Amino acid sequence: MKRLMPLVSIAVVMGLASLAQSALNDYYQRILAVIAINVILAVSLNLTNGYSGDFSLGHAAFMAIGAYTSAILTLPVRTKAVVLPDLPPWLSQVELPFILAPLISGGLAALVAFIVGLPVLRLRGHYLAVATLGLMVIVQVIALNWQPFTRGARGINGLPPFTTVLWAYGWMLITIAVIWRIVHSSFGRAMMAVREDELAAACRGVPIFRTRLLAFVCGAFFASIAGALWAHLITAITPSSFSFLITFNVVAMVVIGGSGSITGSVIGAVLMTLLPELLRRLETALAIGGQPLYGLSQIVIALMMLGVMLFRPQGLMGRRELPEVLALIGTGSTTHSPHVNTTSEKTA
Numbered sequence: 001m002k003r004l005m006p007l008v009s010i011a012v013v014m015g016l017a018s019l020a021q022s023a024l025n026d027y028y029q030r031i032l033a034v035i036a037i038n039v040i041l042a043v044s045l046n047l048t049n050g051y052s053g054d055f056s057l058g059h060a061a062f063m064a065i066g067a068y069t070s071a072i073l074t075l076p077v078r079t080k081a082v083v084l085p086d087l088p089p090w091l092s093q094v095e096l097p098f099i100l101a102p103l104i105s106g107g108l109a110a111l112v113a114f115i116v117g118l119p120v121l122r123l124r125g126h127y128l129a130v131a132t133l134g135l136m137v138i139v140q141v142i143a144l145n146w147q148p149f150t151r152g153a154r155g156i157n158g159l160p161p162f163t164t165v166l167w168a169y170g171w172m173l174i175t176i177a178v179i180w181r182i183v184h185s186s187f188g189r190a191m192m193a194v195r196e197d198e199l200a201a202a203c204r205g206v207p208i209f210r211t212r213l214l215a216f217v218c219g220a221f222f223a224s225i226a227g228a229l230w231a232h233l234i235t236a237i238t239p240s241s242f243s244f245l246i247t248f249n250v251v252a253m254v255v256i257g258g259s260g261s262i263t264g265s266v267i268g269a270v271l272m273t274l275l276p277e278l279l280r281r282l283e284t285a286l287a288i289g290g291q292p293l294y295g296l297s298q299i300v301i302a303l304m305m306l307g308v309m310l311f312r313p314q315g316l317m318g319r320r321e322l323p324e325v326l327a328l329i330g331t332g333s334t335t336h337s338p339h340v341n342t343t344s345e346k347t348a
Contacts, residue, residue, distance in 0.1 A: 010173055017169040029165050031277060033233050036168035037226050038269040040175045042253040043262055044222035047179055049251070050259035051188065052215040053195030055125065057247050058116075058132030059223045061139040064242035065112060066105035066224030067231035068143060071156050073101045074232070079158060086148035098162040102171070102228040109224030113217045121212050136247065143239035155238030163233035171229060175222050180262055182218065191215055192260075252301070256308050258315030263322040268315070275301060 020032055041059060048056045073096045075083065080092050096104070120131045143150045150156065182188050190211045193201035202208050231237050249272060257268025279297030286293050308315065 006177075013169055013173060014166070017165045021165040030233065031273070032165050033163055033168040033229075035270055035273045036165075036172040037229050037233070038250070038253060038273050039172050039266050040222055040226040040229070041250045042257065042265040042269040043175055043179050044219040044226070045250050046254050046259065046262065046265045047182070047191075048215050048219040049254055050261070050265075051183055051195060052191040052212050054121065054212055054216065055129045056132045056216065056219070057129050057244075057251070058135040059219070059250050060242045060244065060246040061132075061136040062109040062113065062220040062223040063227030063230070063246065064139050064143060064239075065109045066102065066227030067237050067242070068150055068156070069105040069108050069224070070098075070101040070228035071159050071231050071237060072149065073104060074098055074160055074162065075156075075158075076160070083156060083158065084148065084151065088148075098160070098167070098232065102225045105228045106221040106224045109227075110217045110221040113220030114213065117213045117216045121209065121216060133244070133247075136242070136244065140239050140242065143242075150239070153239065155236060155241070157236035159232055159235040159237070161232060161235050163229045168229055168233070171225055175225070176262060176266070179218075179222070183262065187211070187214070195260075252305055254315075256305065256315060258317035258319060260319040261315065261317040261321060263320070264315050264317030267317060272301070275304075 017032070021029060024032070041063070045056070045059050048054050072080075072084070072087070072091065073094060075095070077093060077095050080087060084092070116135055120128065120135070123131055144152055146152075183191075190201070190206045193204065193206050194208055194211050198208055227242075234241075253268035253272045254265055255268070256264075256271060257266065258264025276297045279300055283294055283296045284292045286296070
C-alpha cells in the first residue's frame, strides 16, 4: 500500500488536471497553472531555507535565468529574426521543443548556483540573505543591459504558450517527488543535522559545505524550471517581472505553510495564490463612496503573515508532513514529528 499510494495520488492529480484543462475556461486554467508553479517555487526554496537552514533570497534570480533561457531556446526561428536579430548565429537557428527547454534552463541555473554558491555559502544568517539578494539584483541588471539576448527593458514577448495545466502539474509532481526523496534520504538527514547544529553535524562527519551547496544547487534547478513554465504561461517577460516581490511571496508561502515541511509548502503556495484572487474581487465589491478598496488584499495578507508569525511561528504544518498528521489524527497521539529530534539522532 505504501508503494501504491503515491502512484494512485499521481494518477488522481493528473486525471483532475486533464479534466480541468478540457472543462474550465482560460481564467481558471491560468490560476491552476500558477498554483502549480508557486508550489514548485515554494518546495524548492524550502529545500534551502527549511531543510538546510540557509536563508536565501535569490530565488527570483534563478527564475529569471530559467525564463529567459527557455524563451530564447523555444522562440521560432522566424520570430527570433525579428525580436532578437542580434543573437549569435549558432543560437538564432536553434528552436527546441518545450520538453527540453526547462531541463536546459534548470541546468544553466544549477551551474550559476554552483559558481555563486562557492563563495556565498561561506556566509550565514543575514549576511547570506543580503548576498543572495545581491545576486537577484545582478541578474536583473544583466537582463536590463544585455540587449542582444534580452532586449533590455522591452523584454521578450510573443512566446509560445506551451505551459498548460498538464505541463504545470506534471512538473509539480516531479518536483515534489524528487525533493521528497532527497529529504527522506541520508542526504536529507545530513541537511537537517546541519540546520539543527552545524558543529555537532561536523563532529559526526557530515560534510557541511558540500551539503549546503548541493541543497542550494538543487533548489536553483527547480526554481529555473518554474521560471520557464511561468514565461510560457504569461508569454511575455521583462527584467522587472523578477523583482524582490516574487522572492517575498515565495518566502511567505514557506513561512505560512511551515519551514521544513513539503506539505506546508504546498498549502502555503495554494493559500498565497488563491487569497489574492479572492480578495481582488472583494476590493471591487466593497466599494466605499464608489471607490474600490484597492490594496485591501495586500493588507489582509500582511496581517495574516503577522498573525502566523506571532501565534504559530513554525507555520501551519510546522515540520510535519501530511502522512504524519493523518497518522496522528488516526491514533489520537500528540507526539512530535521525527523531524524535530536531536541532531545526533538524525545524523545517526
